[in-house]
Amino acid sequence: MKRKDITGQKFGRLTVMRYEGAAKNGNATWLCQCDCGQRTVVDGYRLRKGATTSCGCYRREVMREAIRKNPKTAAKIGQKNQFAATEGVNLNATLTVRSTNQSGVTGVSFDQQSGKWNARLFFKGQLVLNRTYCSFGEAVTARQHAERQYLMPLLKRVQTPEAMSLMELLEA
Structure with a gap:
């Protein structure tokens, strides 16, 4: 099966820069540039399905905000x-x-x-x-x-x- 070139496409916060190789499961992996500036290698299937949308910065932001909104935690900050x-x-x-x-x-x-x-x-x-x-x-x-x-x-x-x-x- 021929690999579809997704170079230049954007998935969430990630912009695909180039093909990086193949994962152990055979899926193509891609080097991506995140909007925050970090680079990360991501499985193409996870990109296309929306399972991976950032280098991890989005998860950190969501968790930071969740901690701040927790009344017990906010009271102790x-x-x-x-x-x-x-x-x-x-x-x-x-x-x-x-x-x-x-x-x-x-x-x-x-x-x-x-x-x-x-x-x-x-x-x-x-x-x-x-x-x-x-x-x-x-x-x-x-x-x-x-x-x-x-x-x-x-x-x-x-x-x-x-x-x-x-x-x-x-x-x-």
Whole structure:
């Protein structure tokens, strides 16, 4: 079957720049430029069906707005005493597996729509890790690497008993 050239077409916030290759499933992949300036490689089927419409910036905007509109969260925005924070980072929340977590690993989840694993880490108000992986193991490794990169220096500076026990968890 001949591939349809979609170069130059726009899908949501993504403008197709060029053919990039084939995915493992045989679908064509395309390098796209997002309206926000980021570039991303996207499966052509997902583009045409409207499943992927941005590099991820749209999802971040929607989630940011949802958080701001949540009355409980909005009431606490700007209140430093709401979290047991160290240098503005709630270490317990960052490293504790929530009851709703289905993967068993903090910051790692499965996206049913894409069939891939997501790894995320929010640090000092920024999403420093937000990537998808084909395997659970890759996502866990990425999350652990990000924890060591961003949290270890903070834990070493703090030197509290709580920080020391969290540091042991990260080093394990």
